[in-house]
Amino acid sequence: MTQRLRFDSLLGLFPLVLLLGAWQLLGDPESPFFPAPSSWWPALFKLGQGDKIIPAILDTVRTFGVGLLGATVLGVALGLSIGVSRTVGRAVGPTFEFARALPPAAIVPVASLLLGFDETMKVVVVVLAALWPILLNTSSGVQELNPVLLDTARSLRLSRRRTLFGVLVPSVMPAIVLGVRVATPIALVITLLVEYLTAVNGLGALVGDAQRTFQPAKVYALIVITGVLSLVVNSLVRSVEEAVRRRRVGERR
Amino acid sequence: MANDPSYECRGLRADVGSRRGPRRLVLDDVSFEIAKGEFVSIMGRSGVGKTTLLRTLAGLHEASAGSVVRFDGQPVSGPPDGVSLVFQDYTSSLLPWRTVAKNVELPLEGRLPTEERRSRVAEALKMVGLADRSDAQPHELSGGMQQRVQIARALASQPAALLMDEPFGALDALTKADLEDQLLEIFAATGTTVVFVTHDIEEAVYLSDRVLVLDGTPAQIVAEIPVASPRPRTQMLTRESSEFLEARHRVHEVIFGT
Amino acid sequence: MLLALAVLWEVLVRFKVAEIQFLPAPSEIATAAQDALAGGELLGRIAHTLGVTILGWGIASTIGVALGLLLGLSPLAYRYSMTSFEVTRAIPPITFVPAALLVFGFSLKMELVLVIYGGIWPVLINTIGGVRSIAPELRDVGRMLRLSRLETIRKVVFPAALPAILVGLRLALSLCLVLAIVAEMVGNPAGIGNGLISARQALQPALMFVYVIVAGLLGVALNAGLRASARALLPGNVVKDVAAP
Ligand SMILES: Nc1ncnc2c1ncn2[C@@H]1O[C@H](COP(=O)(O)OP(=O)(O)OP(=O)(O)O)[C@@H](O)[C@H]1O
Ligand SMILES: [Mg+2]
Numbered sequence: 001m002t003q004r005l006r007f008d009s010l011l012g013l014f015p016l017v018l019l020l021g022a023w024q025l026l027g028d029p030e031s032p033f034f035p036a037p038s039s040w041w042p043a044l045f046k047l048g049q050g051d052k053i054i055p056a057i058l059d060t061v062r063t064f065g066v067g068l069l070g071a072t073v074l075g076v077a078l079g080l081s082i083g084v085s086r087t088v089g090r091a092v093g094p095t096f097e098f099a100r101a102l103p104p105a106a107i108v109p110v111a112s113l114l115l116g117f118d119e120t121m122k123v124v125v126v127v128l129a130a131l132w133p134i135l136l137n138t139s140s141g142v143q144e145l146n147p148v149l150l151d152t153a154r155s156l157r158l159s160r161r162r163t164l165f166g167v168l169v170p171s172v173m174p175a176i177v178l179g180v181r182v183a184t185p186i187a188l189v190i191t192l193l194v195e196y197l198t199a200v201n202g203l204g205a206l207v208g209d210a211q212r213t214f215q216p217a218k219v220y221a222l223i224v225i226t227g228v229l230s231l232v233v234n235s236l237v238r239s240v241e242e243a244v245r246r247r248r249v250g251e252r253r
Numbered sequence: 254m255a256n257d258p259s260y261e262c263r264g265l266r267a268d269v270g271s272r273r274g275p276r277r278l279v280l281d282d283v284s285f286e287i288a289k290g291e292f293v294s295i296m297g298r299s300g301v302g303k304t305t306l307l308r309t310l311a312g313l314h315e316a317s318a319g320s321v322v323r324f325d326g327q328p329v330s331g332p333p334d335g336v337s338l339v340f341q342d343y344t345s346s347l348l349p350w351r352t353v354a355k356n357v358e359l360p361l362e363g364r365l366p367t368e369e370r371r372s373r374v375a376e377a378l379k380m381v382g383l384a385d386r387s388d389a390q391p392h393e394l395s396g397g398m399q400q401r402v403q404i405a406r407a408l409a410s411q412p413a414a415l416l417m418d419e420p421f422g423a424l425d426a427l428t429k430a431d432l433e434d435q436l437l438e439i440f441a442a443t444g445t446t447v448v449f450v451t452h453d454i455e456e457a458v459y460l461s462d463r464v465l466v467l468d469g470t471p472a473q474i475v476a477e478i479p480v481a482s483p484r485p486r487t488q489m490l491t492r493e494s495s496e497f498l499e500a501r502h503r504v505h506e507v508i509f510g511t
Numbered sequence: 512m513l514l515a516l517a518v519l520w521e522v523l524v525r526f527k528v529a530e531i532q533f534l535p536a537p538s539e540i541a542t543a544a545q546d547a548l549a550g551g552e553l554l555g556r557i558a559h560t561l562g563v564t565i566l567g568w569g570i571a572s573t574i575g576v577a578l579g580l581l582l583g584l585s586p587l588a589y590r591y592s593m594t595s596f597e598v599t600r601a602i603p604p605i606t607f608v609p610a611a612l613l614v615f616g617f618s619l620k621m622e623l624v625l626v627i628y629g630g631i632w633p634v635l636i637n638t639i640g641g642v643r644s645i646a647p648e649l650r651d652v653g654r655m656l657r658l659s660r661l662e663t664i665r666k667v668v669f670p671a672a673l674p675a676i677l678v679g680l681r682l683a684l685s686l687c688l689v690l691a692i693v694a695e696m697v698g699n700p701a702g703i704g705n706g707l708i709s710a711r712q713a714l715q716p717a718l719m720f721v722y723v724i725v726a727g728l729l730g731v732a733l734n735a736g737l738r739a740s741a742r743a744l745l746p747g748n749v750v751k752d753v754a755a756p
Contacts, residue, residue, distance in 0.1 A: 009593075009594045010594070011590055011591055011594075012589075012590060012591060012592055012593045012594025012595060012596075012597075013594045013595055013598070014591050014592065014595065015591070015592045015595045016594075016595035016598060016599065019595075032613070033613060033614045034614075095516065097731070098727055098731065099727075101685075101727045101728075101730035101731045101734065102723065102726060102727040102730065103685075103688055103689040103692050103726050103727070103730060104689065105689050105692050105693045105696065105704070106692055106703070106704070106707060106722065106723045106726040106727075107723065109696070109707050109708060109711045109719060110707075110711075110716070110719050110720065110723055113711060113716060113719065114534060114716075185601075185603065188603055189603040189604065189605050192603050192605045192606060193605045193693065196605060196608065196609075196697070197696065197697070203606075204605070204606075207606055207609050208609060210609065211609030211610075211612055211613055214613070216610075216613050219609045219610050219613060220610065222606065223602060223606045223607065223610060224602075226602060226603055226606045227598065227599075227601055227602035227603075227606075230601045230602060230603055231598070231601045234601060308651075311655060312654075313651050313654060313655065331654075332654055332655050332657055334657070337655070338651075338655045340648055340651070340652070342648055345646040345648040345649060346646075346648045346649065346651075346652050348649075348652075348666075348667065348670065348671075350670050350673075359656055359658075359666065360656035360657065360658075362662075362666075363662070406656075410656075
């Protein structure tokens, strides 16, 4: 069965392979727009710049990781308090509605002016962008919780701490993980965007540099690298989600 | 010509399963005839292949090579003209974004002029007793009403044969009795052939001229029990008549052994 | 709440309780907004960004729905192309900005291409999901009532997938706005994105805040507009998902 699935996904690559194949045949390594795919990889190492790639990837992964972690902690904390207390929910509702609508891209120039071009600024912007799906999923997860569960906790006279970490968090765990999964690509995109706009470090800065110095082959090579990075990160998060879900099913049996 | 059967099956074989996965033979050598204007019930254990048989008759499921399945003398390949199917699950077979009347009108659209469509829809809704709910949305109706909408939709194209897959299986006993009588009235008024799948022995005997019992893996027709009770039938009198009791006894015997 | 925050902010900045360089007080932002409005510059920039967003979104939606119906309905097309779409979709659209800049230069075309490219994905994915999750009974209903293939798509498949499609359209609209602003910041010198960058270069933080707020309001307004038109055009039980905040 898995064998079959693997094979089927390979079949699905057909159009992409066709496109790249045609590109390779028709493309010219010197083309200013569409250099042939075979010239992408070597372009990365031209001018002795090959050793910049790994540090750039690590920079990107760090900003992304710290940002996503921050968004998760903040999002879960806010989501839980909004979900549990109706007053809090009503008080912050409109403010959040507006903050959520702010295009994260627009925040970058302002944040860089106020906070400077440092890591803190980048992480702040990533957190601000990736926060919302986690927050919203958590709070609606709490609101959709069966009220009997909280009544049970109360009738067992569990302490607040116990109720929070023993009952509430585990029950909304699937919603939280779903929120994190949705937030993951957002966090990555915003990380790359901040890097691109501030042009200091990371893959985003590197691809921006390649563009400004007219190295199309290098731009395409970096697109492929970010694509692979994104696939890896997404499948990691998905397997975490899968694991959480499986534990749930196990519990029910 | 008048004596030609409505449905004729000879050596019907059918298998199920995904297109590329392993397939399982469900029906093997099923043979029967159904006369025009006859009411036939099909019974059998859960999972024996009743739905598969009905879907094959409806042209939604392809029988294996070599099987003979004819409707009105023509081999069935794809849903034949003049056959309507009432699905078991009314919640997923009505279009939730259309009103009751619009759901019933669906099979007529583009085939009849507007005037005639209107009158057909009104007539079909009247037959199932929903004339006054034509502008409601399906989700505003009870389960029994939704199933009646589905029956009205099947009737709107004035079918020569009506196939029904456990249409009343999910309903409570009172609603069920109501709808059974309504179906008998429609059957008498339209003269359509009915093939009716059910789990309920009493229901099968009360409604039918003949009960076919499927059994075995793969399934075959293991018994054929005629019901001699005269029509028109009524819930109380028919169910107390000796013909009814005898037929019920025989079906019970076949299904549960002695 | 919003008002209280604004007052607090004003007080903090006025009395230098919190001293952050370049942080303007709300009153300064209001003045900057008035000036920008009076000059007509703000409205012009809004019109540009709004126009590109809606145009790009419209084109992206058309392509996304058409392609999504094809991939959702044809198992063959799905089998032989879905992985390609999954892989391509995983590449963050931002990384295509440099490529688009190289190919199309600093132009409106570059902005539009980027907006369309990014907008297609949510529509495509949601349309495929919507079509593939239609109850098999519903497809049988179409066959049983002897609807033609086109009729089945128009009367059964499309309406049944519509709630999912609408979710995709909504996601795409927000994304198109973001991408338009990004493209204006780094590529096409027009619209709100460019306004932000110019204000930054001219060291006018108050004006920057004006543009950020306008961008936020545009996002809210586009979303509200989509919801309102969905509610006006479609029967009540379909719009639940779009109407939900
Ligand atoms: N799509 C399918 N894939 C695999 N097996 C199937 C499929 N559809 C039906 N089956 C199998 O075929 C057999 C017959 O199914 P069918 O639905 O015809 O039974 P049934 O008599 O209608 O049962 P019930 O009374 O529960 O409705 C069952 O054992 C079922 O598991
Ligand atoms: Mg069945």
